[in-house]
Amino acid sequence: MSGSHAHALHYHGHSPVHHLPAEIKLVGLLVFVLSVVSTRPTAIWAFSGYALILMIALGLSEVPARFFITRMAIDLPFVLFALLIPFVGVEPKIAIGPFAISEPGLLSAWNILVKATLGAGASVMLAATTEVPDLLRGLQRLKVPVVLVAIASFMIRYLDVVAGEFRRTRVAMAARGHNPRTVFDAKPLAVAGGALFIRSYERGERVHQAMLARGYDGTWPSSGNERIAAKTWIVGLTPALFAVIVAIAARLL
Amino acid sequence: MIGLKVTDLSFHYPDRTQALNGINFQIEPGERVGLLGPNGAGKTTLLLHLNGLLRAAEGTIQVGDLTLSDEVLSEVRRMVGFVFQDPDDQLFMATVAEDVAFGPANFGFGQAEVDRRVESALAAVGESDLAPRAPHHLSGGERRKVAIATVLSTDSALLVLDEPTSNLDPAGRRELVNLLASLPATLLVVSHDLPFVLELCPRSLIIDQGRIVADGETRQLMLDRELLAKHRLELPYGFDPANIADR
């Protein structure tokens, strides 16, 4: 089968980071990102600290650097937006070559760039080292409403199926000469989209029948209740802990 | 192994004309019966009644000792193992193991028992290694076998299969035939694959326009070319049931 969309950022491995329970990684990710966002942009050394923490985690995870960097390219449009800001920003302005660059705008651009990049890097770390079923179980154990987790589970399960149907429809359309260049050509795509919704919905009805046939009565199976040792939590959250220390230091110093 | 008895079953969809018009037939415990008929004849509609996914206005369905009703719905669904035409509709969990565990978990077995059942069901279909895999990464043949495992894990005594050989390559088809032949369950198989039905099912029913129009030994039905043609059925090129020895 062709590459699964839902696994686009996953890098299969057996590192300590891979084996860490998903709920610990989720909490660690959140704490790390909040630490980064709460830091004022002028504390440049702090961001070096955050980057160091991320690199160490990357090393421990045995995920190749190139994989990591290319997956962060989703950041790209915002990098370009951020680069625009110094040109339309507010006073005071300084002259760089022929341009009048806004100083606050420059700071703002740096702020966005560094935080967006660190945040994206941390998110890629999570996605790369966590299998999808484990991620969903982790969310469930973190008390995310089970209904939402169930919807997410179905979404991921059927994403490839639905995307595949859509792709085949577009291939068939292309085979009959439809080559969308302008928005006027969007109509057949949208019509195909409507048909795709109907097919997806009807599949949803069949899936529901299959669930009923195997005794589904509205309650979702639990995610298991294995207790995770406190030691595992502490070890797993160490990077996040360091991030918090950096954040506090940046506030105080 | 349990039997099935359908009496005077009639059903109309609210907006479409397809209906069942007084279906009558009986299957003995352990029998293997094929269900043939043209598209639109009502085959899938009939199957959906057998575990209460559709409820008929008239007629009764008796599964083993139980007469189908709201009170015994859950038990009937445990006894009837439904294998859908598209395995993607049936494998909806994140991993194979979770799919095979879905039935037993819903029917109230404890975790240890559920795990044991998952293991033995996957072993019965010869795909024990697939347990941690995601269903959308499996091949068509693997999905079909896992789909069968999902109904084996509940010890279903009556297996109902809708076009099980569709989209299988010849080797996959052969594996499926061998697997089904080895199962100690009553079988009702809807299929367009006539050689498959002849090989597996000594007896067959033909349904057309919501009625049973023939019920008898599969080989005899297939030798009756007029009967087949009348219901848009046809033997594959070069296939002569008279030359096939009994299995």
Add this chain to the structure above:
Amino acid sequence: MHMPDGYINLATSAGAAVVAAGGVAISLRNSGKELAERQVPLAGLTAAYVFAVQMLNFPIAAGTSGHLLGGALAAILLGPTLGALVVTVVVVMQALLFADGGVSALGLNVLNMALVTAVVGWLVFRWLMKVLPARTSSAVVSSMVAAAVSVVASATAFVIEYSLGGQGGVAVRTVLQAMVGVHALIGLGEGLITALTVGTVLAVRPDLVKGAADLPLVTDRTAPSRATTVTFVVGGLVAALVLVFVLAPIASSAPDGLEKVALDMGFSEAATDHPVGGPLADYGVSGVDSERAGTVLAGTIGVAATFAIGLAIATLLRRRRAT
């Protein structure tokens, strides 16, 4: 449209997360019974559908492309609560599985892309269907307007969030003008796609359009023709230009209000801008005396710059895909 970390400060991100969580909780409670029965697999399949459609870039012009948000479409098809939940799941999973959208910005992204679009899209659709004749063509037009308005509402939400918690450096006014221009165009595309999709579903399985389920619609036999599409697009472009040239200067009093609120609340670090007659430095257009012209110019630059960036990105991506 998926905000990364760093655009909005922590306090506003947290506040948005609280609001979003509240909205999700309300949606869960309101759809509780349906979800427990049939709708979990349906919601999941619809989420897969929205995700799959979002992955498709639809062409705008000359190599640029945009993609569907889907909030209004989900609401019109499934109802506001289920629609909001479906898109929420899509947005959260995109952040966790695809690093698309910052984790700290999850509250903001869910709020803007799932809750605001679904609620606004639904309300506009239903209100229009009340006043328009009960025909399927009305539903098609209503869904187009509802989707376009939902996009503008989403952008407005972003501007409000930016005025509260933006990291400074750009005047809120400038952000508003840029956003208005860009989202007028995005809204056009969203409206078009939504309208055509809803039209198709209505033609085949009208029972699947929750927004119109209780309305007895007369079916028009007129399928959308190329002429209709042209009318939509041209009309939408005109509307977008009207927004930029007429409304943006008029709206310049509004961001003053927002900035004042922000300053009073002590959130905004933006330099103190003065209204009419004050320095024009923050528009970055020196030598233009008329404030109105400066405003319009800034807005147009915003739109043009976005177009140029989008074009560059699209060309880059297309070349990568071609290799």
